Amino acid sequence: MKPVWIKHATQLVTMASSSLTGPRTKEAMSELGIIEDGSLWIENDVIVKIGTTEQLEHDFADRAHEADVVDAKGKLVTPGLVDPHTHAVYGGTREQEFEKRLEGVSYMNIMNAGGGIHATSRMTREATEDELFEQSWRRLDSFLKHGVTTVESKSGYGLNLETELKQLRVMKKLDEAHAIDLIPTFMGAHAVPKEYKGREDDYITHIIEVMIPKVVDEELAQFNDVFCEKNVFTPEQSERILKAGKEFGLTPKIHADEIEPFNGAELAAKVGAISAEHLLKASDEGITAMAKSGTIACLLPATALYLREEAAQGRKMIDAGVAVAISTDCNPGSSPTTSMPLVMNLACISMRLTPAEALCAATINAAYAIGREEQAGSLEVGKKADVVMWDVPNYRMLQYAFGVNHVEAVWKNGQQVV
């Protein structure tokens, strides 16, 4: 493979910092590591050198002829975006439900009447592995086109052993076959399946005694997520599931305080979750607890918009010292989008993150939220060459000219894929 040499980037945003470790908080979220007239040398799948074009022209003077040269004059170059929260592998679609909600029926009422997550669960149970693979492959292509090179994805539309495993096995195959890195999360506790209605604790016992051991045995997931919400799983039930997963080596994540305030943020801090998701209704105490425990807030402003809810208090969380990541929450019900650029725009518009903070939340902090900070989220020597070139001259333009896909080219592991 020929080396790739990106030169003359008007702005090269590295997100690298020699002095910062751990997820970025407060002012550190604005430290983008910008190099003007930046340059990047990629060899095989890794970044070999980063600096100004002048520096690299000096260092690689006798190897310049070997490389595929990319002129990035007038362009912004950033790390590949990381989407740390999706439900991207599912059967069917739910466009009728979208209209119902516009007529005023609530998301939870649809779900409690057997639609919502239950509807997707039926369609996912019916789909073959091949169908799920095909449908999800196209979704991953769309992520790539929007500059995303690493995606977390949850199970949770099976709600029985067979289909949870089917979803996770499809994810494993997609991770191996598709350019995108797919990071799997087990979410058997996404809803109580109708077979267990009225016997919620029996379903939890089934998750703990049957599903988790099997998922771990087959090495199908790294994280364990729970929908901790009124009429879904209580904080006590969620804690039981997350603690059990932890004993099997699955790191906890929590869908917390999405629809109702439910002490989800507090629970995330208590169980040592790597991240808490949604947090639209998180309490001040919960926010403080997350700042103390170092739990990353994974905020989903496209979901809030799509459900026509007030977005999470991103500004307040950053000011309180919480590390914030952002995500599409790509799923067939509350956020059928693959656009991280739109999510960055919304993070600014509806949660008052600055353009710099939004980029940090979609790169290095997102990588931390899924334990991939060593591989993804920043441009640094030795890291995988996941790089996006945008047709804008600076990062502010990305957030300012909103709702537009500015991606011009994407490299994943050093290979140009867009």
Ligand SMILES: N=CN[C@@H](CCC(=O)O)C(=O)O
């Ligand atoms: N809120 C729970 N789970 C998903 C939505 C799942 C669905 O509606 O299919 C979410 O994160 O938004």
Ligand SMILES: [Zn+2]
């Ligand atoms: Zn979700």
